[in-house]
Amino acid sequence: xxxxxxxxxxxxxxxxxxxxxxxxxxxxxxxxxxxxxxxxxxxxxxxxxxxxxxxxxxxxxxxxxxxxxxxxxxxxxxxxxxxxxxxxxxxxxxxxxxxxxxxxxxxxxxxxxxxx
Amino acid sequence: xxxxxxxxxxxxxxxxxxxxxxxxxxxxxxxxxxxxxxxxxxxxxxxxxxxxxxxxxxxxxxxxxxxxxxxxxxxxxxxxxxxxxxxxxxxxxxxxxxxxxxxxxxxxxxxxxxxx
Numbered sequence: 196x197x198x199x200x201x202x203x204x205x206x207x208x209x210x211x212x213x214x215x216x217x218x219x220x221x222x223x224x225x226x227x228x229x230x231x232x233x234x235x236x237x238x239x240x241x242x243x244x245x246x247x248x249x250x251x252x253x254x255x256x257x258x259x260x261x262x263x264x265x266x267x268x269x270x271x272x273x274x275x276x277x278x279x280x281x282x283x284x285x286x287x288x289x290x291x292x293x294x295x296x297x298x299x300x301x302x303x304x305x306x307x308x309x310x311x
Numbered sequence: 312x313x314x315x316x317x318x319x320x321x322x323x324x325x326x327x328x329x330x331x332x333x334x335x336x337x338x339x340x341x342x343x344x345x346x347x348x349x350x351x352x353x354x355x356x357x358x359x360x361x362x363x364x365x366x367x368x369x370x371x372x373x374x375x376x377x378x379x380x381x382x383x384x385x386x387x388x389x390x391x392x393x394x395x396x397x398x399x400x401x402x403x404x405x406x407x408x409x410x411x412x413x414x415x416x417x418x419x420x421x422x423x424x425x426x427x
Contacts, residue, residue, distance in 0.1 A: 228414050230415075232418075237320075237420065238420055239315065239417075239418045239419055239420045239421075240404070240418045241418075242415055242416075242417070245414070245415065247414070285354070285355070289414060289416075297343050297345065297360045297362060297408065298345070298357050298360060298370075299345070299347075299355075299357070299406065299416055300357075301347075301354045301355040302354060303353075303354045304354060
């Protein structure tokens with residue numbers, strides 16, 4: 196079945212430094228959808244980025260990621276971390292629409308903690 | 312904008328009793344609703360996917376007998392955890408998709424279940 200592996204546990208950064216959270220995946224499908232969700236405590240997980248296009252950078256709210264099918268990766272990056280970026284981040288994989296599963300497979304989540 | 316509400320946000324039940332939780336989509340009609348569980352120290356696992364005009368599809372390790380789901384209209388879904396035991400504790404998320412963005416799931420804040 197599908198699987199997603201992302202940077203384990205806690206990542207601690209000083210404000211202003213670059214952010215990189217790794218995400219790799221496994222799937223039998225050649226055209227999956229990849230997502231990054233950000234989850235703040237007591238709130239709903241919120242979609243941050245999505246992509247299904249190989250080698251195309253997608254950006255939102257200062258974050259960016261590029262889906263690389265050759266390496267099955269979708270790493271999350273930001274050039275300069277802010278205190279408000281402290282949250283739990285999930286990488287997730289969805290089968291393509293033709294598979295008709297509608298299922299999201301999540302990684303285990305990465306806690307990002309940004310300090311002054 | 313699209314919003315997903317879940318009720319209750321937190322609940323406690325005695326071992327062996329049952330607990331019903333609700334999911335409401337506001338601002339859009341959900342073409343599918345997925346229920347996930349995040350057990351302690353684990354990531355989100357899909358319990359079942361309910362799609363309009365299709366039977367509810369349960370993932371391996373989850374059954375209708377244990378997690379009956381009702382999806383009476385395009386805005387509302389409920390799920391019951393029957394005979395809850397310690398291993399059923401965790402955060403239950405509802406994720407809804409709508410017609411205009413079939414590849415994205417919008418999540419509620421979850422129902423946190425504690426079993427005593």
